[in-house]
Amino acid sequence: MSHIWCESTEAVRQWQQQLPPGCPLYLDTEFMRERTFWPKLALVQVHDGQSIRLIDTPQVDAAAMSPLFADHTLVMHACSEDLEAIAAFSGAYPAAIEDTQIAAALSGEDMQLGYQKIVQMLLGVELPKGATRTNWLKRPLSDEQLHYAEDDVKYLPEVTAILRERLDTLGRRHWWQEECQRLLDQARRPSLPEKAWRQVKGAAYLQGQSLAVLAELAAWRDAMARQRDLPKSFVVKDAQLLELANSRRQDRGALADAGLHPKVIRRDGDTLLSLMARGREQTPPAPLPGPPDARQKKLAKALRGRVAHIAADLNLKPDVLMRRRWLEALIRHPDRIPEPLTGWRQSLVTDALLEML
Template identity: 40%
Template sequence: MSALDIRWIRDDASLAQQCRDWKQLPYLALDTEFMRVDTFYPGAGLVQVGDGERAWLIDPLLIRDWTPFAEVLEAPSVVKVFHACGEDLEVFQRLTGSLPQPLFDTQLAAAYLGMAHSMGYSKLVLEMLGLDLPKDETRSDWLQRPLTDMQVRYAAEDVQHLAEVYVKLAPRLPEHKLAWLLADGADLVANQTRVSDPREAWRDVKLAWKLAPQQLAVLREVCAWREEQARLRNQPRNRILREQTLWPLARLQPKDKQALARIDEMHPRTVRQDGDTLLALLAHAAALPAEQWPEPLPEPLPREVTPLLKRLREVGQREAERQGMAPELMLRKKILEALLKSGYPDGPYRLPDSLQGWRRELMGQALLDCLAAPENP
């Protein structure tokens, strides 16, 4: 690694020039370093690009025009290689307004080849390249300038090894698995594209199903305000309003600051800074007419479905064995629960829309057959 060619990009003209060359390549390895200690959005500290021979380090604190890089991200002929790309996608969307397609995630690729699911990057590099990576710089300050020599080397080597892992992994994937992997990559991008609607945030609150429709209307307004303020102020949601306060606020609907302060887990700072706003919001939401209340949420599945869930999961495990893949890739618990909720306890059952593509094709009918079959005595 001593011969690794590291090149900095610190201005718009250099980035534009390099992007013209990148668009001609078959693949690019991509990574980011960012800080997210007390902000809602990640603060990009570095963008790394590798082609297997050299590593480019883009300084996002100096780049103003990301348009040429967005074109690279969207170029259909250039495969964009990541490892566990979730937060990287958020960084790229914030910086460039674009997302990478086609996307090849090496963590997913390893699972498609029967290696461990959700394998960490260091472990994958050790398994594929026989290299034991130091992780000393993972938690360092990537917004400081200048970066240390250790930080620069760490960042460059990360993207270099990612390219080397891709070159070894990709040929091992049969054509149909590569297509499945790229479809999963497209799903990751689609999920990132769907910027969550603040007015839907209430659906994720624990125990929301226990609330009456009028209380759900209050919960919806409080959660939407919290989400919007977190984005506006660029602060974590829990700094705006703690998660544990949402349900009791909707249930108890305090009318004054004393009652507000008595809500479990309510931070005094929130009462001071936003108490009047919250009380006005609660009063407004509580007065909404019944036709504007949400529908009640369905109760969670009862404990008795556990054996049935296990049988459904076995459908995915059997298919995983046939395909030589990590079983966790096959059927997510949320999909199985949605399937059960469509008809439990007596049916008929309907495959949920979230079961798509090759998974629906390979396992959809088997899941329905499993539910139709009498339970083993």
């Protein structure tokens, strides 16, 4: 199957008019994000069940693409980053998704099974990986890139059909629907500036006013990264934020000692010092949970054993049923069940673990 190259808004619109209403679209994306905050969508590959189109998104009006994302279920593999790229391009997340990596995990495969691996496993086809890290924004694309992009969706309908049949046989189709909706809901959930500090590496070691200062600095950095379209580390690095949060000085020397570049100090120095001063006057947020104590470690070991037993009975990998952070959260606060442990997991594993707490 050879692809159709779409490099105009009109070509995309004409194709959309031919699509059956509500038909699933098997989709993948290529984007670049090495030096930007927002992913730059470079290519969308779509298999509509009959033909494959490679859409040159830099040449296409985003509004023309919106109906594809709003009116059809998008079937993708390991799509969390694709969702972000689609939203950055079109301004909205898809209306509905089906993720074949999740489907594979719910049918008994590894949680992080890659697309090349699953195609080889289910269809016996070996896919090359050579174009994965190439520049997808550079034109013209090479033959290697075009073949790679086509392969990314060529086998997706067959893979999806096999996995759907497996899930139906196991009675787990509704698990898949729930997990895909959970992934989409998580992607749509806006990040809160006041919680940006929780993503700073090393934040767990801070408390008191240092944590309040970090919260001010991290919220500002997050806003600047978005506004300037730069990776957060290009604005201020995590280690530098921690140095500033712990500093008791209130002068530009403190900024230099933290390792900030002179250009950053000239541009943002006054703002950073003001944020540090304001943070020292704020009520600190509750610190991140520390490492589990001896009792919690012993309990976690027992709970993991129970999860492993349940997973074996269901022919699932244990991390499909339970992630480490969910387990630790459940141990700390049994009265506040993590959202992923509700739904289909509730009766299978959550209730059994609650009986042990």
